[in-house]
Amino acid sequence: DQQVKQNSPSLSVQEGRISILNCDYTNSMFDYFLWYKKYPAEGPTFLISISSIKDKNEDGRFTVFLNKSAKHLSLHIVPSQPGDSAVYFCAASVGGGATNKLIFGTGTLLAVQP
C-alpha cells in the first residue's frame, strides 16, 4: 500500500521553463511534507518542506503547494536550470518530532535540457 505516490517516473523540460513535479498521498494524518533531491551516487539532500497547516511555501526558485482536500502536493521550479537535473523524492512525516520518520514516494527523474 503506497501511501505516497509519484505517478510520473520522469519529466523533461527546457532550461528557463517551469518544472512541476507532483505527489499524491493517502494518509490524512501526515503533518509534514518534504521534497528531497538526489544526484547519482550521492545521498538525498533536503530541498523544501511544508507543514500540513499551510498551503504554500517558497524558497528562492522552489515553491511547494499543498492541497489537502485533494491530498496532493506539487513542487514548482522556476526557472529550471540544467543543474536541477536529478531525481526528486516526495516524502511525508506523521507523528512529527517523536520519531521524524519519513515515508517516501518512488521518485521523479527531472531532466532539464539546455
Place this chain on the structure above:
Amino acid sequence: NAGVTQTPKFRVLKTGQSMTLLCAQDMNHEYMYWYRQDPGMGLRLIHYSVGEGTTAKGEVPDGYNVSRLKKQNFLLGLESAAPSQTSVYFCASSYSTGLAGVWDEQYFGPGTRLTVT
C-alpha cells in the same frame, strides 16, 4: 564536519554470508535511520533509533538487525545475506525537538551499494 559517513561504499556478498554496515554522524543527532533504495520503490525505512541504546522497526525490517551502542554510530547487520537484499543502503540522522507537529531535517550519507550473488 564530515556529516553522515557510511562504510563501506561498495560490497559484494555471496548468499548466506554476513556483514555489517557502519553509519557514523558527527552532528550530535539523537535520531538515526537506515533506508534501502530499490529501482521503482523509492526509499524504504528498515530500522531507526531515537537515541543511544534504542532501536525500532521500520517498513521492511526482516532479514536485518541494528545496534546503537554509541550515539554517533548506527550499525546495520545482515546475518545471512539473500539476493533480495541487493540494494543501495542509506543512513540518515536528524536532530530531535521531540515535539508533535515539528519535523527536523534528515541528513543522508552517500550510500552503500550492496550486491548479493
